[in-house]
Amino acid sequence: MRELRLSAxxxxxxxxxxxxxxxxxxxxxVFDPAFSLRCAERGYVGMTIPKELGGHGRRFxxxxxxxxxxxxxxxxxxxxxxxxxxxxxxxxxxxxxxLRGAILPGITAGRIHFAIGMSEPNAGSDLAGIRSQASxxxxxxxxxxxxxxxxxxxxxxxxxxxFRTQPxxxxxxxxxMTQFVVDLSSPGVSRRPxxxxxxxxxxxEITFDDVFVPEAYVLGRPGDGWNLVMGELAYERSGPxxxxxxxxxxxxxxPGLRDGSSDAARREIGRLVARIATLRQLxxxxxxxxxxxxxxxxxxxxxxxxxxxxxxxxxxxxRRVDPRRPDLHGDEYxxxxxxxxxxxxxxxxxxxxxxxxxxVIARGLGLR
Amino acid sequence: xxxxxxIVGETADRxxxxxxxxxxxxxxxxxxxxxxxxxxxxxxxxxEGGLGDDFETxxxxxxxxxxxxxxxPLLDVIVCNWAFSHAGLPVADAPAVFVPGASIEARVAEDHxxxxxxxxxxxxxxxxxxxxxxxxxxxxxxxxxxxxPLPNALTTSLAGEPYGxxxxxxxxxxxxxxxxxxxxxxxxxxxALLKAAAIAGxxxxxxxxxxSYANSRVQFGRPIGQFQAVQHMISRMSGETVAAxxxxxxxxxxxxxxxxxxxxxxxxxxxxxxxxxxxxxxHQVHGAIGYCEEFVLHRLTRRIWSWREQMGDEVYWQETLGxxxxxxxGDLWHMLTDAEHxxxxxxxxxYTGLQRPLNSG
Numbered sequence: 001m002r003e004l005r006l007s008a009x010x011x012x013x014x015x016x017x018x019x020x021x022x023x024x025x026x027x028x029x030v031f032d033p034a035f036s037l038r039c040a041e042r043g044y045v046g047m048t049i050p051k052e053l054g055g056h057g058r059r060f061x062x063x064x065x066x067x068x069x070x071x072x073x074x075x076x077x078x079x080x081x082x083x084x085x086x087x088x089x090x091x092x093x094x095x096x097x098x099l100r101g102a103i104l105p106g107i108t109a110g111r112i113h114f115a116i117g118m119s120e121p122n123a124g125s126d127l128a129g130i131r132s133q134a135s136x137x138x139x140x141x142x143x144x145x146x147x148x149x150x151x152x153x154x155x156x157x158x159x160x161x162x163f164r165t166q167p168x169x170x171x172x173x174x175x176x177m178t179q180f181v182v183d184l185s186s187p188g189v190s191r192r193p194x195x196x197x198x199x200x201x202x203x204x205e206i207t208f209d210d211v212f213v214p215e216a217y218v219l220g221r222p223g224d225g226w227n228l229v230m231g232e233l234a235y236e237r238s239g240p241x242x243x244x245x246x247x248x249x250x251x252x253x254x255p256g257l258r259d260g261s262s263d264a265a266r267r268e269i270g271r272l273v274a275r276i277a278t279l280r281q282l283x284x285x286x287x288x289x290x291x292x293x294x295x296x297x298x299x300x301x302x303x304x305x306x307x308x309x310x311x312x313x314x315x316x317x318x319r320r321v322d323p324r325r326p327d328l329h330g331d332e333y334x335x336x337x338x339x340x341x342x343x344x345x346x347x348x349x350x351x352x353x354x355x356x357x358x359x360v361i362a363r364g365l366g367l368r
Numbered sequence: 369x370x371x372x373x374x375i376v377g378e379t380a381d382r383x384x385x386x387x388x389x390x391x392x393x394x395x396x397x398x399x400x401x402x403x404x405x406x407x408x409x410x411x412x413x414x415x416e417g418g419l420g421d422d423f424e425t426x427x428x429x430x431x432x433x434x435x436x437x438x439x440x441p442l443l444d445v446i447v448c449n450w451a452f453s454h455a456g457l458p459v460a461d462a463p464a465v466f467v468p469g470a471s472i473e474a475r476v477a478e479d480h481x482x483x484x485x486x487x488x489x490x491x492x493x494x495x496x497x498x499x500x501x502x503x504x505x506x507x508x509x510x511x512x513x514x515x516x517p518l519p520n521a522l523t524t525s526l527a528g529e530p531y532g533x534x535x536x537x538x539x540x541x542x543x544x545x546x547x548x549x550x551x552x553x554x555x556x557x558x559x560a561l562l563k564a565a566a567i568a569g570x571x572x573x574x575x576x577x578x579x580s581y582a583n584s585r586v587q588f589g590r591p592i593g594q595f596q597a598v599q600h601m602i603s604r605m606s607g608e609t610v611a612a613x614x615x616x617x618x619x620x621x622x623x624x625x626x627x628x629x630x631x632x633x634x635x636x637x638x639x640x641x642x643x644x645x646x647x648x649x650x651h652q653v654h655g656a657i658g659y660c661e662e663f664v665l666h667r668l669t670r671r672i673w674s675w676r677e678q679m680g681d682e683v684y685w686q687e688t689l690g691x692x693x694x695x696x697x698g699d700l701w702h703m704l705t706d707a708e709h710x711x712x713x714x715x716x717x718x719y720t721g722l723q724r725p726l727n728s729g
Contacts, residue, residue, distance in 0.1 A: 005705065072701045247701060254693065254700050261694060267683060270690030274637035277630075277704055278615040285614055302607035358603035359596070365579050365606055367593040 001065055008069040011042055016073065023074030023252075023332070025340045026245040026347075029202050030076035031155045033113065040110025044070075045080045049088050054105035060291040064284070068240045074248030074336075078152055078202075083107045086235045087114035087160050090219065091181065094228060098216040099181060103158065115153040116236075117161030117182070117206070118229065120146060125356050127162070127229070128173040132208065134163040134180060141165075141180065141218070143188075143211040151350070153204035154191040159184055161208075162229055165222050177225035181217040188212075198342045231295065236351050238286040238300035243279050243307035245347065246314045249336040250276075253318050256333055265321040272314060279307050298364030301357040308348045315340040373425040379405055380429040384436045392530070395493040399440045403461055408445045412453035421450075423553075423561065427620035430562040431613075434569030434675075437667040439529045441465060441491040443562040448500045451511055451555055455546040463497035465490050468556045468679075472536075474501055474512075476545065482512055482537075489523065489531040496532060502555045503545070509554070510547045526677075527670040553623050557632040560679040561619050564632075564639045567675050568612040570668045571639075571646055575609045577665060578602055578650045585655075592653070601649045608642045615639060630703070633689040640682025643672050 015021055020038070024030050039045050047063040049055020063084075070077050088107045091100060106112035123129035132145020143163055153159065159182045166176030184191065188211040193201035220228050250272065257265055283303045289296040315337055319326070326338035348354055383405045386398045402408060411426055412418030419425055430443055441463050448464035467474075473485040482501070490497055496516040503510050519532025582593030582602060592598050615635040622631035647669040651658045658665040676682065693700055 068705070251700050258694050258697075263687065266690030266694060267686045268690070269693055270633075270637060270686030270688065271641065271682075273689050273693055273700070273704075274634045274641070274686065277634040278611050278618075278638045280704065281614045281618045282611045299610065302603075302610055305603070306607045306611060355596075355600070358600045361603035361606055362593075362599035365602065367579065367582060367599050367602060 001062065004062055005065045005069060008042075008044065008066045009073075011044075012069060012073040012075055015075070021074075021076050023248045023336070024076065025074060025249050025336055026241075026343055027071060027074045027076050027078070027248070028081045028241045028245070029078050029151060031078040031113075031152050031202070032076035033079045033110075035076050036080040036110040036113070038110075039070075039077070039080060040108065045084050045110045046088055046104065046108030047084070049092050049104050049108060053092050053100050055088065055092070055108050061287055064240065064287045068244060071241055071244040072247040072251070079113045079155070080107070080110050082116055082151070082156070083112060083114035083158075085239060086116070086232050087158070087181075089235065090160060090179075090228070090232050093231075094179070094219040095181070096216045096218070099219075103181065112158055113152070113156040115150045115156035115159045115184070115204075115206075117147045117150060117153075117159040119149045121148050124149070125353055128177075128226070130162060130164060130177065131168075132161070132163050134165050134178060134213070137212060140212055140214040143180065143182065143208040143213060146205065146207050148203075148205045149194075150204050150206055151202055153184075153206050154193045154201075157184060158182060159206070160219065160232070162225050165225075174226040176223055177229075178222045179219040179225045179228045180213050181219065182208075182211065182213055186211050186213075196346070198339070230297075233352070234290065234295050234297055234300050237304045237357075238283065238290060238296070240280070240283055242304040242351075243276065243283055243310065245343075246311045246340055247276075249318070249333075249340045250314060252333040252336050253322060256324060257322060262321070268317050268321045272310070272317060275310050279303065279310060283307065298361055301352070301360040301364070304352065305354050305357045305361070308354065311347045312344050315344060372419055372422055373428040376410070376419075376425050377428040377432060380407060380432040381435075383407060384433050384438050384442075392493055395440050398438060399442075399463075399494045402440060402442050407442060408461065409449055409459055410446050411450035412459050416453055416459060418449075418453065421624055423558065423623045424617070424620040426558075427561060427565040427616050430565035431569030431572070431616065434566030434571075434671070435573040437570060437573075437664075437671050439491075439493055439527065439671070441494065441497060443559070443566060444491065444497070447555060447559045447562065448498070450558065451500060451502075451548065454552060455511055455548055457513070457546060460498060463491070463494050464500055465497045466500045466502060466555055466559050469501050469503040469512075472501075474503060476503060476505065476512075480545065485536050487533055487535045489525075489533055490519070491525075492519070492522065492530040492532045499534070500555075505545070505547075508547055508550055509552070510545050511555075512545050525674040527667070527674040529674070553628050556679060557623060557629055560636045560685070561616070561623055561632050563675045563679045564612075564619070564636045565616045567639050567643050567672050568609075568616045570672050570675075571605075571609045571612055571642070574647060574650045574665065574668050574672075575602075575605055577668075578605065578653050581654055581658075598653055601653055605646050605649050608646060612639050612642060630689070630692060633685045633692065636680060637682050637685035637689055640676045640680075640685060643676040643682070647672055 043056055044066050046055040047058040048060055051057035091103055120130050134141040134143050161180050161182050162177055165178040188209040190207045192205045194203040195201045286296050286299045286303050326341055327334035328338045383401045386401045409418050414420045444465040447466045449459040452459050467488055472488050475483050498516055499514040501512045520535045521533040523531050525531055583591050585592050615638050619631040619635040622628045657663050
């Protein structure tokens with residue numbers, strides 16, 4: 001593990017040194033296919049996909065260590081991020097032989113990039129409210145409907161999308177949904193980027209108009225989509241990206257705080273570091289449970305809730321203890337601070353809001 | 369969890385469930401039960417019948433101690449006996465407490481007399497304890513042992529336990545200074561770990577009480593735990609409670625290695641911070657009953673608020689950690705991830721960066 005961490009660290013230092021990328025907070029949202037290819041050459045993509053399916057067959061915790069290094073360095077891992085974190089493992093577990101063969105080697109090579117097709121215009125936190133439909137067609141299914149707030153959906157090559165395969169039953173809304181792997185270059189798919197308040201356009205809206213998906217591209221059994229989505233979310237919620245998105249900023253802040261910093265600055269840095277070190281252990285504990293084949297839904301929600309809260313708070317704390325002001329065109333610290341401040345409102349709304357997570361935790365505690 | 373910690377933890381849970389209350393007679397019973405079970409000798413070296421440096425088991429015992437809101441000075445005597453054992457002194461069956469010398473500005477003069485400039489407090493619930501003062505001498509860490517000095521005033525902790533105030537002293541004392549072997553974790557780190565573990569154990573108990581209360585108390589025709597506002601308070605408590613236990617496990621595992629000081633500072637800083645907010649949330653969920661003498665919640669709350677002041681409050685440890693990060697010159701991320709990174713060790717000038725006095729009582 002130690003060797004793996006240090007070799008990833010060296011790769012990243014060389015990348016920064018040679019101008020391969022500029023460190024960014026929330027690098028997992030930054031889409032850079034060329035960087036993903038270089039990661040794939042080093043074996044850092046598709047790490048947990050079994051070898052016989054075209055992956056590297058490494059342990060979940062080994063991927064965790066590599067991913068930590070990527071995030072802490074602010075590397076632009078967004079192009080392969082979703083495929084590597086959840087779509088690849090999901091296809092490895094629930095996909096047909098044909099689908100695995102068609103997709104998994106391309107993920108590992110860093111060429112196939114995935115988006116998450118869950119949210120819809122009227123189904124965000126209340127995911128069971130989706131209306132997009134799939135109807136049986138000859139040799140497969142026909143998709144119709146709309147997905148929105150899809151991170152990098154206009155740049156990805158594929159999506160795992162959740163569609164209704166049976167009419168909605170108001171009493172049992174979780175039934176009758178199915179996950180499909182969709183090639184986003186298929187006829188009938190139209191994609192529109194959505195500009196956000198940072199000036200970027202990472203979200204997108206995707207419309208499906210009679211899009212054909214072959215039978216082999218169904219995940220699991222038709223109708224079992226809700227259970228599959230819940231399993232996928234455990235991977236989505238437990239990772240170090242829910243804590244380390246702002247690590248590049250904190251690392252950049254430290255050298256400037258060394259000389260003549262106030263007691264208040266020492267105290268606040270100490271407080272933040274105590275939280276980060278503790279939450280990192282918590283996140284690692286969740287990862288170890290996933291590694292052991294468990295599904296720690298409640299703990300994953302706790303880790304995300306606490307991690308996101310810290311990520312949102314950190315830029316505001318630095319503003320208080322450091323006289324340097326945010327500046328998108330300033331030095332590295334000022335630029336990272338400005339970016340982190342602007343990104344802060346989005347941190348707590350991706351992958352489940354704190355309000356939803358606390359409901360999940362409450363259920364896990366036996367309330368309700 | 370080590371093999372020992374599960375077995376010893378069960379024993380500790382049973383022994384420490386003896387209700388000590390805030391009263392001296394109650395504490396005497398609890399003290400007797402704990403010493404009969406040998407818990408006070410937990411960390412003495414193995415030839416003397418203890419587990420040696422098994423800090424993970426000690427943290428489990430401290431957590432059970434906290435969950436039962438104990439008032440006896442068991443954790444103090446565990447720390448003292450660990451030091452006595454390593455220093456080659458006889459271990460104590462009577463109460464003993466540890467005081468960091470730097471926190472009272474203790475000095476040893478050339479004629480081997482000891483003086484200190486600040487007063488401190490010692491627990492008196494099972495009688496006046498012996499006092500172990502840890503000193504950083506030019507020859508290395510040493511301890512001085514004072515036989516139960518008479519306090520010059522009595523006071524109580526926030527938890528209502530009797531404490532004695534030992535005033536500043538510049539008198540010539542007959543004194544034996546005993547060096548500790550080099551390479552041991554600092555007494556303060558061990559003592560802070562155990563106090564933090566006690567808080568973490570008490571927080572776990574508070575969470576259990578709060579979930580159970582929210583599920584049984586009915587208002588507006590349903591258990592209050594069904595209201596989203598209440599669920600969110602309890603969810604927040606639970607996340608930080610679990611994180612506290614994770615921090616304790618990590619610190620207990622690391623103590624004794626190069627990363628020990630960093631991990632202990634992390635645990636006591638984090639737990640000291642949530643020691644304020646979590647009981648407050650629990651009281652909010654409980655409403656008026658939680659504020660009542662007859663209900664158990666306040667015993668935990670008041671002990672948590674007493675323990676968080678001891679062995680360095682959260683501000684002390686936050687500043688310690690901030691200084692470790694800022695004065696070390698290395699990269700924060702490397703420090704966080706490098707288990708045996710030298711930067712994680714405490715600088716040689718042990719307590720000299722002290723910004724605030726450690727309150728020992």
